[in-house]
Amino acid sequence: MPVDLTTTFPRRFVPVGVDMDDWAQIEPLFRRLLDGTPDSPAALERWLEDISELKAALGEERTRRYVAMTCQTDDPAREQAYLDFVEHIIPRLKPMAHALDETYLRSPDRRRLPARYALFDRLVANRVVLFRPENIPLETEEAKLKQQYQKVTGAMTVQFRGMEHTLQQMAPYLEETDRATRQEAWELVVRRRLVDRDRLEGLFEQLLALRARIAQNAGCADYREFAFRELERFDYTPNDCLRFHEAVETAVVPLVRSLQASRKADLRLATLRPWDLDVDTKGRPPLRPFRTAVELVGGVEEIFRRVDPDLGQQFRFMRDHDLLDLESRKGKAPGGYQSTMHERRVPFIFMNAVGVDGDLRTLLHEGGHAFHMLAARHDPLIDYRETPMEFSEVASMAMELLAVPHLGVFYPDPNDVRRAQREALERVVLLFPWVAMIDAFQHWLYTHQGHSREERRAAWGRTFARFAPDVDFGGYEDALDALWHRQLHLFIVPFYYIEYGIAEMGALQIWRRSRVDHAAAVRQYRAALALGGTRPLPELFAAAGAEFDFTARTMGSLMRAVEEALAAIRG
Numbered sequence: 001m002p003v004d005l006t007t008t009f010p011r012r013f014v015p016v017g018v019d020m021d022d023w024a025q026i027e028p029l030f031r032r033l034l035d036g037t038p039d040s041p042a043a044l045e046r047w048l049e050d051i052s053e054l055k056a057a058l059g060e061e062r063t064r065r066y067v068a069m070t071c072q073t074d075d076p077a078r079e080q081a082y083l084d085f086v087e088h089i090i091p092r093l094k095p096m097a098h099a100l101d102e103t104y105l106r107s108p109d110r111r112r113l114p115a116r117y118a119l120f121d122r123l124v125a126n127r128v129v130l131f132r133p134e135n136i137p138l139e140t141e142e143a144k145l146k147q148q149y150q151k152v153t154g155a156m157t158v159q160f161r162g163m164e165h166t167l168q169q170m171a172p173y174l175e176e177t178d179r180a181t182r183q184e185a186w187e188l189v190v191r192r193r194l195v196d197r198d199r200l201e202g203l204f205e206q207l208l209a210l211r212a213r214i215a216q217n218a219g220c221a222d223y224r225e226f227a228f229r230e231l232e233r234f235d236y237t238p239n240d241c242l243r244f245h246e247a248v249e250t251a252v253v254p255l256v257r258s259l260q261a262s263r264k265a266d267l268r269l270a271t272l273r274p275w276d277l278d279v280d281t282k283g284r285p286p287l288r289p290f291r292t293a294v295e296l297v298g299g300v301e302e303i304f305r306r307v308d309p310d311l312g313q314q315f316r317f318m319r320d321h322d323l324l325d326l327e328s329r330k331g332k333a334p335g336g337y338q339s340t341m342h343e344r345r346v347p348f349i350f351m352n353a354v355g356v357d358g359d360l361r362t363l364l365h366e367g368g369h370a371f372h373m374l375a376a377r378h379d380p381l382i383d384y385r386e387t388p389m390e391f392s393e394v395a396s397m398a399m400e401l402l403a404v405p406h407l408g409v410f411y412p413d414p415n416d417v418r419r420a421q422r423e424a425l426e427r428v429v430l431l432f433p434w435v436a437m438i439d440a441f442q443h444w445l446y447t448h449q450g451h452s453r454e455e456r457r458a459a460w461g462r463t464f465a466r467f468a469p470d471v472d473f474g475g476y477e478d479a480l481d482a483l484w485h486r487q488l489h490l491f492i493v494p495f496y497y498i499e500y501g502i503a504e505m506g507a508l509q510i511w512r513r514s515r516v517d518h519a520a521a522v523r524q525y526r527a528a529l530a531l532g533g534t535r536p537l538p539e540l541f542a543a544a545g546a547e548f549d550f551t552a553r554t555m556g557s558l559m560r561a562v563e564e565a566l567a568a569i570r571g
């Protein structure tokens, strides 16, 4: 069913002229909500919708300022406008939101709401149970330590070929066909990282200690238990994550080994070193699918249209309504994201396209997020217009895979099509071991309280060896020990990472189905997107035609499908 893009959502509760930057105007709206205790289930529903409306108006203000800042970082006024909102409005919202949650939980009509509120009820109850005023200062302290991590790693640069490079800017040199150049670039980066090794280890130890206190305050046995609840992981347990690690070890690692063996043979090398992993094995220059953003938008719209004509239409709507900023230019923030204009209920896509194959994947990925947002835009509850990460990444990752048969839109040469298709599938396989490694290491970290630095080093070494493909780090053991420092999630968003592995398993199941029955797979994909966050994860997966299962059984069958597809492309 096509999404109605013409619907607008006029305000009912928030007065039109309210300045969303002025706490003196915002606070009375919260007060009105807190004082106006609803006296019937219908009134309670209306009250929840009013809260959603206010949160959406505030959310849109934040997104608008964030977009403006990232599109032009060299304009100090835009940066200040965003920071003002983050520093002066957001901290005041938190206690208000908590008070509203408590008001809701006290309402006798809560139990008489229609069944569709059950999930919402679970979210609110969980938030309130975990809330501890004494954790607020600890969380502020934690935020400062996280900022220090960003500062330390953000300041890392190296001198290469007479120019200062950030570590991100060094990545393209690992694709150079000259092996000595790659090694030099790789060594420079790891040496630079090692300069701050002790500082980062110390920072991490402070974070571990703080997190243990936060968990204890909240009445949890350890930080892992706290994190699972805070991340709203209602549908799977730490044990399920351990099953996922086993599945990667038994079903993915062998395929990675065989991919590495072909790479080694193609490159005619005796051993694969860490600087041999990104270069094209046939010595070809990088793919160049487009030159201008106009070409990129036109081609991706055509791919979406071939996946499903409605999706092509939706992407065109975004283009026509200035909801895309894709081209890299001076003054733009790095990276790419999809963000939501919560009040207008439309998505916005930001990225830095320079004309490489990875840009296509980024736009297809963010496009999947955008379609998800549009599919769920009619729900009156803001909480239900959003979906947990484990499934929202299915929307984006599946779109990358559904596009694989249509990459010829960008590549007139069939050899280039095959190369782009193979790279897309190989990347999926190679993602799993790293996700498992980071996740397994986190399980160890937070269930071995008081461990020493040496014990941590040894635990990382064991975890790496368990999932690592055959890459020879000989002579660079200290670089290997500190390899996890570069994964910011460990420092900034603990435990948040396995979501990508779970979602990729869902995306692969949709892709596998699409190879047999494209129309049915896309129909189910879209039906699942339209559910937004109204269902628990197993039901969202089921609606998309996928099993919510982390075991080696599902993983093994998926890896066989990928292997077959890779063999067909090679042949």
Ligand SMILES: [Zn+2]
Residues within 6 Å of the ligand: 365, 369, 393, 396
């Ligand atoms: Zn994503």
